[in-house]
Amino acid sequence: MSAAGHTAAASQPDRGHSSEREFRPSFRASYIERSIRRIQPAANREPSTLTTNADIVDLRDFYASPLGLAAARAVSLALTPLWRPISDERLVGLGYAVPYIDRFAADAERAFAFMPAAQGAQNWPMGAASLSALVGVEDLPLGDASVDRVLIIHALEFAESPEAMLSEVWRVLAPGGRIVIVAPHRRGVWARFEHTPFGSGRPWSRGQLTRLLRGAMFTPTAWAEALLFPPFRRRSLLGFAAPLERLGRDLWPLFAGVVVIEATKQLYRGVPVTSTARERRRVVKPVLVPAGAGAGARREG
Numbered sequence: 001m002s003a004a005g006h007t008a009a010a011s012q013p014d015r016g017h018s019s020e021r022e023f024r025p026s027f028r029a030s031y032i033e034r035s036i037r038r039i040q041p042a043a044n045r046e047p048s049t050l051t052t053n054a055d056i057v058d059l060r061d062f063y064a065s066p067l068g069l070a071a072a073r074a075v076s077l078a079l080t081p082l083w084r085p086i087s088d089e090r091l092v093g094l095g096y097a098v099p100y101i102d103r104f105a106a107d108a109e110r111a112f113a114f115m116p117a118a119q120g121a122q123n124w125p126m127g128a129a130s131l132s133a134l135v136g137v138e139d140l141p142l143g144d145a146s147v148d149r150v151l152i153i154h155a156l157e158f159a160e161s162p163e164a165m166l167s168e169v170w171r172v173l174a175p176g177g178r179i180v181i182v183a184p185h186r187r188g189v190w191a192r193f194e195h196t197p198f199g200s201g202r203p204w205s206r207g208q209l210t211r212l213l214r215g216a217m218f219t220p221t222a223w224a225e226a227l228l229f230p231p232f233r234r235r236s237l238l239g240f241a242a243p244l245e246r247l248g249r250d251l252w253p254l255f256a257g258v259v260v261i262e263a264t265k266q267l268y269r270g271v272p273v274t275s276t277a278r279e280r281r282r283v284v285k286p287v288l289v290p291a292g293a294g295a296g297a298r299r300e301g
Contacts, residue, residue, distance in 0.1 A: 054158050056120030059096045059197055067196065070241040071227060072099040075153075075182060075258060077245075078226035079104070082180060082262045090147040094137065094169070095155025096197075098124050100182075104151070114140065116155060137165045142172040149173075153182040157201030166216035173265045179218060180262050182226075183209060189230055190257030196231050198257055209261050218263035225249065227257025 062068040076099075083104055091108040093101040098113055102125070105111035113132040115121040124132040135141060137159055150169050159165045169179055184191045184203040191203040204212075206223065213220055228248025229241045248256070 054096065054116075054119045054154055054197060054200060056096070056115065056122055059119070059154060060122060062197055063099050066235050066238050067231060067233070068099075070229075070238050071196070071198075071231075071257075074229070074241070074245050075226045075260070076100060076103055078224040078258075078260050079151075079180065079182075082222050082224055082260065084178075086148050086178075089149060091149050091151070092140075092142070092147050092172070093151045093153070094140075095119075095153045095158075097151050097153050098122070098132075100151060100153065116158070118158070119154075138168050140168055140172050144171055145174045145177075147172055147174065147177065149178045149180065151180045151182075154197055156181055156183050157203065162212055163216060166212065166218070170217055170265055175265065175267050177265045178221075178262055179213075179265070180260070181209065181213075182258050182260050185225070185256050185259045187255055188227065188257040189255060190227050193231050195233065198227065198231075204259065206259055206261075209259065213261070213263045217266040217268075219266055220261055220263045222262040224260040225253050225256030225258070226260060228252065228255070231257070 063072060079100065085107060089108040091101065091105055091111040093111070093113045094116075096115060096119065101111055101113060111131060113124040114135045115132060116137050117134050121132050121134040123130045133141065137155060138161065150173060152169070156162055156165070166179075173179065184198045184201065186203040186205045186208075188198075188203070190196055190198040193199045210220055226245075229244035232238050232241070
């Protein structure tokens, strides 16, 4: 018998078996497949579901969606009262801050969008010379005391060492410079759903952020909350986002989706022991060399 004949014979069902037995293998296969999908790590699931590792494509697609646009509006409204003007400001967005520095960079002398290497990067601003860069969050390509404000969003919750990241931010900030952090809130509803980037990574409480900032030699100066409406999947329900956001500020601020904190750099801190890795990094010329110690010093000079 030819090979084709063997194949045909193998494909014929056994007439001595019932149709129930013929169906059972496919049923078992689908059951096993569903069971595997339940226990799979989140990183191996569908790419449309954000995981513990932020991805530039997922972040970009989220902020292009109706839910992402509503979230960006709510967070921007919470940032506005904290965003005190700084003359000749040099601004850095760290993480995925593009939807927000688009709004606040207009008054800055210079602005950069720094995106972590594990996340990926995109061009910013669109249609102009790129001011974005792929960086290591513990090794920023900036000189000491070279910027006036750093906005951190979609970065702290994914950092391997939040302390090391904030120590690096302290280094590049000018004396009296400000850091603004937007982090997922531990008690918030948004931290419990993975279809938004605020449901990935490590959420934070107010107390945890306060201790983290003080340990990195920052003094917290202002707080705010945002994302007080549920992360609706249905577009028809997003019409209630703005009213619920306003109502939630008075009735349920403890369950906000994100916590926003502003802190100021303390001028004095202990001098760390110099490591070999730090000495090697100092050999590399920074991208932005300060003309002075921040905006105030530049005006005096």
